[in-house]
Amino acid sequence: MTVTTTTGLVLSDVCLSFGDGDSTVHALDHVDLSVRAGELIAIVGPSGAGKSSLLAVAGGLTRPSSGTATVDGTELTKLDRRALTAMRRERIGFVFQAGNLLPALTARDQLRLVGKITGRDVRDPDELLESVGMSHRADRRPGQLSGGERQRVGIARALMSRPSLLLVDEPTAALDRKRSHEVVELLAQETHEAEVATIMVTHDHDVLRHCDRVLEMVDGTLRPHD
């Protein structure tokens, strides 16, 4: 595949295998994927198809067995551990199912902490909470928030460092239908406004219409979803 963009994410001929000999599992099997800045793509597919593996490789959490992962023009596979950690902290946002918030911190402090950790130019926590519709809950801790509200704070926190790439794993798994739509609409809005390349893994076919593109993962390979 020819790489024509330096922004967003490019996975090129990525393979990820576990084990060896007869018991080898090909979690990713020659995957090519390009996600441009400002694009929200969804990845669906059966359990064990390789979706989490794809997020792990794209986010620099797992090194592929072969092939390359490039974020914002930087090839993750060429970075040493320290540079990779910095890349993850500054250029890649992660949003996981339960929001993964710290129980003791208010919504505002969850966001402020990102500024302290990265020590670089980050977004204003209050503006960001406002844009995800959470200003009125800024002083609440996760235990005092609903699942949808926690998810919104998780999305806001992931956007604090102005990432180039946002990786979102099953954001609606714990939410009812209405909240699921709201959360994915919010992801689409923030993806377009902040010009971030976003990949969302989901089993929730109901929310796919909010996405710019939908791909299906089957046995470690990607194909367009009908």
Ligand SMILES: Nc1ncnc2c1ncn2[C@@H]1O[C@H](COP(=O)(O)OP(=O)(O)OP(=O)(O)O)[C@@H](O)[C@H]1O
């Ligand atoms: N650390 C590991 N060691 C061995 N095999 C693994 C490991 N991680 C994943 N696998 C295997 O790789 C394949 C892809 O797993 P992956 O978690 O990426 O699937 P998934 O599509 O995210 O599944 P789900 O929808 O159930 O979360 C599976 O067969 C899984 O058993």
